[in-house]
Amino acid sequence: MEGQPSARATGTAPGLQRADGSPVRVLVVDDEPSLAELLASVLRYEGWEIRTAATGSIAVRTAREFEPDAIVLDIMLPDFDGLEVLRRVRTMLPHVCVLFLTARDSVQDRINGITAGGDDYVTKPFSLEEVLARLRGLLRRAGMARASSGTELTVGDLTMDEDAREVRRGGERIDLTATEFELLRFMMRNPRRVLSKAQILDRVWNYDFGGQAHVVELYISYLRKKVDTGREPLIHTVRGVGYVLKPPA
Amino acid sequence: MEGQPSARATGTAPGLQRADGSPVRVLVVDDEPSLAELLASVLRYEGWEIRTAATGSIAVRTAREFEPDAIVLDIMLPDFDGLEVLRRVRTMLPHVCVLFLTARDSVQDRINGITAGGDDYVTKPFSLEEVLARLRGLLRRAGMARASSGTELTVGDLTMDEDAREVRRGGERIDLTATEFELLRFMMRNPRRVLSKAQILDRVWNYDFGGQAHVVELYISYLRKKVDTGREPLIHTVRGVGYVLKPPA
């Protein structure tokens, strides 16, 4: 919710934009309107220009006219499937990046061929942070990084290499589980900003997660044990509001 | 609530307006007329242009014609719910900010993803200051800040970073509870202006709070202990009238 844009403007996370400085363009293709809208609003908030399409044929038409830099593409579509969409789009936009959305039990072997081409995929239900991270990765590798600043996040003496999935505090390696890593990444992308539990749930947990904010407390507790134990704490509780990650004053 | 407008004209708080200099437009949607009017009057004092709507269908129609920058939107509406309203409005106004109003006991069936796209929510019963603060935050992040002045409030050597919820006096950190923070924020947004206890109650405490003005005295006392102890006082009592926050002459 609060403040990604200004965070990007003033924070440490590198922004992404086209070579000419105009905003990155992303086409979102999913036949479920609420999910497409959810994705669109998150990506829009990232400062990008977004269009949505609900069917394969609309997607192809929209891509032709919109000329996106990236496409978030559901494999399963009412008319023809995502791979077919990609085949048609690639003829006019050979360099477009694609992030596929797939069902968990969907045909894995077909996916494998995809990633070879530099594209990527996430399985439904996904977390929004994961979609964002993968999209950023695709765009960065496609040469859309504004600064040459790499993939490293830093808060105080805590560092995170997103690609290598490596976290260190004062040089010492810290092992994190998948969820712990996502949570810490979200916090490191929004340092010095108080994040509510609802905000964290919405971003870090899968979009269909029905549980309570209590899990956030639990994972904060895990993180503290691994990141803050015996050191100057970086994770702080703001009672009644949320949590904030910040370097010691 | 007397006279906020002139406070803004002379105060230090950064104003918000559209890129072309015209006032920010906000649509308030709630089926309870008295609450909608309460909100409308407070937001009008902020210098914004306000319309209200009591049902979802009226809200959609009004949004189309009014083209608001932000919408304060009750989730529970007589015809169709707030999410549906948003979905319809977003197709024509993709960048509109939304502040949802939700009942406290509907926290159980919390709606996923509300905060993900930069939108926000407050639970009923809320305090008007909270609604204002969140709305300002949404609008600021949507790029509606007049000055580039960030999120910082200043009165004398007292500073407040609203996003980080950090308060300092002369560089030294001051820890405040949620209510203390809200009270101080209200005073810092209205410096050199005498605020009556009734006024403070109406703004800082929830609108259904039944207690006495005595709590205001109590919290002023808390604040003084944390903010003014051992220093030139910033908080002054105006006997029989209220309190005023101002830098030393």
Place this chain on the structure above:
DNA sequence: GCTACTTCTGAGTATCCTCTGAGCCCCTCG
């Protein structure tokens, strides 16, 4: 299909916050 790990639920505990009530002080005014 078994094992190891991760994730989540629930309960208990500790801590913190908010508000009420009471007593005191100070100022004002008779």
Place this chain on the structure above:
DNA sequence: CGAGGGGCTCAGAGGATACTCAGAAGTAGC
């Protein structure tokens, strides 16, 4: 000089919030 009103502060009850543990359910890897 005394009474009364307004304001200040202390202390404590009650409630809300957050933390942690232990174990169940789910997932992945062998």
